[in-house]
Amino acid sequence: MNRSVFTMPRLCASLILAGMFTPMTLAQTTSSEAYVLDKVVQVSRHGVRPPTESNEKLLTAVTQRQWPTWLVPFGNLTGHGYTGAVEMGRYRGDVLRNAGLIPQGCPDAGQLLAHSSPMQRTKATAQALLDGMFPGCGFQPTYVRGSQDALFQANEMKFAALDPEKAKAGILKALGGSVEAAQARYKPYEDKLRAVACLPDADCPYGKQAWTLEENAKGRFSIKGLSAGANMGEVFRLEYSQGLPLDKVAFGHARSAAEVSSLMVLTKAKYDFVNDIPYIASRGASELMNQISLELKQGTPLASTRTESTPPDVPLMLLVAHDTNISYLRTMLGFNWKQGDYIDNNIPPVGTLQFERYKEVKTGEYFLRIGFEAQSMDQIRNLITLSETAKPYRTDFASSKDCRTTSLGLLCPLKDAISTVDKNIDPTALTPYTFQ
Known part of the structure; x- marks a missing residue:
């Protein structure tokens, strides 16, 4: 042509x-x-x-x-x-x-x-x-x-490796000064996910872990503790999008798109705090x-x-x-x-x-x-x-x-x-x- x-x-x-x-x-x-x-x-x-x-x-x-x-x-x-x-x-x-x-x-x-x-x-x-x-x-x-x-x-x-100090500074700024303060602000959303994903009588660790900022061997940063909730919200969205029966989506707790999104607050937080940092993005x-x-x-x-x-x-x-x-x-x-x-x-x-x-x-x-x-x-x-x-x-x-x-x-x-x-x-x- x-x-x-x-x-x-x-x-x-x-x-x-x-x-x-x-x-x-x-x-x-x-x-x-x-x-x-x-x-x-x-x-x-x-x-x-x-x-x-x-x-x-x-x-x-x-x-x-x-x-x-x-x-x-x-x-x-x-x-x-x-x-x-x-x-x-x-x-x-x-x-x-x-x-x-x-x-x-x-x-x-x-x-x-x-x-x-x-x-x-x-x-x-x-x-x-x-x-x-x-x-x-x-x-x-x-x-x-x-x-x-x-x-x-x-x-x-390696060609795009991060300067760890610049990356940490950007993440801490987004967090509002500290990981601990951010986790305290998001505790209600952790509690909500815990109620959705954990059986009432089970020894469920979710939501009990303190968030910590970690760097892996490839120089990428994550917030341990937050990652689980962020991934959970994304998986619930994928379950709904895949067309799973509604009693299987978020263990039956998300029967509409709006309800799915209400479980994704920590998913957004993960991006706000780690991915959407101008230095890291650049x-x-x-x-x-x-x-x-x-x-x-x-x-x-x-x-x-x-x-x-x-x-x-x-x-x-x-x-x-x-x-x-x-x-x-x-x-x-x-x-x-x-x-x-x-x-x-x-x-x-x-x-x-x-x-x-x-x-x-x-x-x-x-x-x-x-x-x-x-x-x-x-x-x-x-x-x-x-x-x-x-x-x-x-x-x-x-x-x-x-x-x-x-x-x-x-x-x-x-x-x-x-x-x-x-x-x-x-x-x-x-x-x-x-x-x-």
Whole structure:
């Protein structure tokens, strides 16, 4: 397929209207024909999975209770998760076809880059998204051999190692000064989880352990004690999303999406205190953000003249990652969202951070739309077909004061938006990178 297919007249562009904008004074425009969508980069979380093996062991130990049995190995994408990701890919493919970015049928493989983290759940999710977006085309994602990819596992690799003192200082600031004070504030939520997960007459250790800040052999930090409650909330959400019988979800204590989210307060706390620390996020995702930035600049006056580590110039780049990666990117951008029944800044299965580049027809100027899109918990649980009347959640990000509200969503001048994308990239946390 030649490039002209991707720049054909844009049809029904209003189908990608956003859900919610960051409140601010914005210029107004209504014409969807005034802009051409010419490049998209999206970073998606994997789909529904069971607990990882280490999390299963931890939760069994702290609750002294048998947790639900899943039909796939620990941590792997489930069949339900695959189907939900296919649907998200199908919907997203329809949106991009209506916008004119991708053609009907199968595009030339050279016009697409689909790359995933090397874990089974991310590789399988990438395949599901491709199967949904390009049915029958036989596209397959690329991924590195082994267990570490500098895009997705930078926080475990030496080139992006943390300065322990800087990391601890950031964590303690987020905690409000001390681990002990934070645990005291969150005791009601620990008590709530204890009542949900522990049998009344059992000798249940959960909630009795003092939180302690710990550094592992790879230089990553965690808060022991908090981790169990954080993982518990995430597992309850996965149980609900998987479609387990309601008497099995959170041991029968979460019969709606709202009730599930009420059990995820410690899940959010874990991200607030450990992942969403600006210094830690910058070290952990500068490599990924840099590749996103390089891709978005290509074909514009902002394009780098250096060729090393520059990704292929393609209209559509699909990256499939983990919630940790997206939380780092969110923190680096300063992007916050609240969607439906989810807790603030939550990253559900197949939740996607999207970067859409538009060219204004009249002026030739480039604009960037940054947003986060995710299916609702019930859409995932019930495998709802997505449509104009059953859309996923969508939140747009105002990356500068000069963004404009359009029928396409919130469009921000590319130069200003790229400054926001680039501002927290740490050049000392980069390494030469080539896509497979």
